[in-house]
Amino acid sequence: MSKAAFTPVSDLSRNKVIKHIQAIVSKSEPDMAHIVRGIGDDCAVIRVDGQTYLRLSTSETYVEGVDFDLTYAPLQHVGYKLVSAALSDIYAMNGQPESMLVNIALPNKISTEMINLLFEGIGKAAKVYSCPMVGGDITASSSGLVVSISVNGVVHEDAVTYRSGAAVNDALCVTGDLGGAFAGLKILLREKRYWLDNGAETNFQPDLSDYEYVVRRQLVPESRNDIITAFAELNIVPTAMIDISKNLLQDTMQLINASGVGVKLYSGAIPIALETRAVADEFEEDVDQYALQGGEDYELLFTMPEKDVNILVEHFKDVVVIGKILPKSKGMQMQTGSGDTMHFDTSQME
């Protein structure tokens, strides 16, 4: 291997790696006639001959120490969160989950009691989201715990929502509030550090009751099936949608790039919980950065014409307009509280 070319993956961003893989795989692609949407959206979309319901497929892998940290996250919570995160991709297509497979790679340090806890969390989420676990696989792991979750779901062909349908003048909307999961992470990491520094000598029990909301947002996020039900009841279909798993800026960029449009975000409209503001104040940090770049909120970001927004907000309260779709030439910009307009260099964010 010594003379072979070696370009470290870390030199490329995740999105570039995905594009890279897409290019390799497309060279040898077999018959794709029934594949409505392949690599590049929240789910793959597959048409079954003669059916009006499309099949959705998504899969995510979570690695201990990278995607979750057992030093502060209880295993039940890890199980619940990973299911929430995986299902969020199904909801982001305006679909409903149907079943999931869970694979685990187990290191020796994991006991059967710990597996119990993990699967209690997975089972609880399965019940909450009506998505039974129907199988999976177990292998050994030489280092940390690895959990892969694959979800199958369905969506009517008239309701399927891609990242790519946003139209100029559409409103950009978001559910819930943002930055809370990141605020929770800040608190948990602070407690972890305190514990590492002092835990061995003292009978340290962290008191997180003041931070319950943000810690819950980090440890056991809910994915937003409630608005998917509302869309169906109100007979509204968003023009484009993505779940906020990375962060508002990156996921907005994904949506506008897929749609070939620009966007203006209204900084002052971005929903932030009081509890999140309190944490940012405590750390003397800018809470807007938590909301814009924090990640892991698993809220839904979508676009629709203003008339549909008006119908929606009358019946579904937990949603706000945070921006407006512009022509592509306008790029990605944000109107700040002082009325100034910031421009983002989206080429730097890919």
Add this chain to the structure above:
Amino acid sequence: MSKAAFTPVSDLSRNKVIKHIQAIVSKSEPDMAHIVRGIGDDCAVIRVDGQTYLRLSTSETYVEGVDFDLTYAPLQHVGYKLVSAALSDIYAMNGQPESMLVNIALPNKISTEMINLLFEGIGKAAKVYSCPMVGGDITASSSGLVVSISVNGVVHEDAVTYRSGAAVNDALCVTGDLGGAFAGLKILLREKRYWLDNGAETNFQPDLSDYEYVVRRQLVPESRNDIITAFAELNIVPTAMIDISKNLLQDTMQLINASGVGVKLYSGAIPIALETRAVADEFEEDVDQYALQGGEDYELLFTMPEKDVNILVEHFKDVVVIGKILPKSKGMQMQTGSGDTMHFDTSQME
């Protein structure tokens, strides 16, 4: 954690862990009306309302150092093999794969050139088996490479074959030959050891040409879509089927336990390639043990009435009868070359 109960997973076998998980998850199981078969077969089987085709779902995770070894397996081969292995579960239900998702957890040591090789292998298999890769996920790994493959497939409700349908007097049949992948592994591990002992000082290039067949069986196994096509053309449906991913003994036991029957294996009938025999001779080992306990051959093991076997073998040559289904009370036994009957304690094999 110090006072919490800790039962190491290694104390339990993989099948016991699966049963354990099944018990936890079933406590919180949501509506399972459309789940025809959940945990415990090669795939989950899901009914879509009003459809005669059932959906198949399977997912496997492969961990570097546990399920594959990059010191002797080229990355293209790893990619190809993992797809073969994942698709084998779809064929084991008598189904056809439709699409797959591939997740990778990447350690820093993996370059983009190495990712190219991995996905070239995956792409080649996608083409050979007409199963496009339609998505996936990338995350970082703090240790080795982890690859998870999820496959969706279909099978007609009249053709779906479980592990559980074997009937007394059915013939037990197997495709191809057994023990070859294990023989290949023996050769590769010997070369690896030689390389570790001498490689640094010498310009060591292993000459594996004498072992091409068995090395290929280990590195790039094919899964048996050919016999699935033959079943369809001949309008034959096996009564039970499983793929041999562990080994003949363990997978036979899975099949008879799921079916509630016993079995007699004919030792002399078990198909073994000459190349596999040659390797066992070289190592002065018993080739029957390679075939019975070797693993990773990805052949199909199935049962059917003798009249169907007669039709099948007239048109499909690469299959042999290796046993007969008996009542459950007879357990698992094997008739040896000398005419003796061995009895296996299947409770020890779970």
